[in-house]
Amino acid sequence: MFQKIILLILLVGCTHNRPSPFKEGSGYASGEIILSSMLLINIHDGVMPPLDCVSNQKDAEVLLRVIRPRMEEIDARLDKQLHAPASRQITLNNCLNNCSCHYLDQTLRDSKIALSKDEKKEWAKILKEYKSEREVQCLSYCAVRAQSTHFRS
Numbered sequence: 001m002f003q004k005i006i007l008l009i010l011l012v013g014c015t016h017n018r019p020s021p022f023k024e025g026s027g028y029a030s031g032e033i034i035l036s037s038m039l040l041i042n043i044h045d046g047v048m049p050p051l052d053c054v055s056n057q058k059d060a061e062v063l064l065r066v067i068r069p070r071m072e073e074i075d076a077r078l079d080k081q082l083h084a085p086a087s088r089q090i091t092l093n094n095c096l097n098n099c100s101c102h103y104l105d106q107t108l109r110d111s112k113i114a115l116s117k118d119e120k121k122e123w124a125k126i127l128k129e130y131k132s133e134r135e136v137q138c139l140s141y142c143a144v145r146a147q148s149t150h151f152r153s
Helices: 002-015 030-044 057-083 085-098 101-111 117-152
Strands: none
Touching: 030 057, 030 085, 030 101, 030 117, 057 085, 057 101, 085 101, 085 117, 101 117
16 A cells, blocks of 8 residues: 555655756856857867867767757747847847847858848847857856866866
């Protein structure tokens, strides 16, 4: 009887629908996940030299596979935000703060989302500012963060 109760508790516990552990406030912001993916892709493709914590292309490939489920969640949320004009403007304006401008630009192109004339002008201005002032900072932030995480583990 006791074994049946334990089995029932385990069964209920395993089938209970839990929320995703990766929320914006959990320490894994979308911008960090996006930057990490971009960094790993650059290492994997040989565009960037390996880091101490990602020593070769094979390591980058494994980490990309691990991070992929979270990226799928982010992609779904971004797709929803970019298709709604009100949230699209907020998302595009925030990309300078969370270092996601390059990724958003790729997403806009891949999704073929039509921007209004004013949105195109504003987006071009944001991208220019990102490339001239923030891109290097964002990538270096990601590399430093990856190195510091590596040394803690």
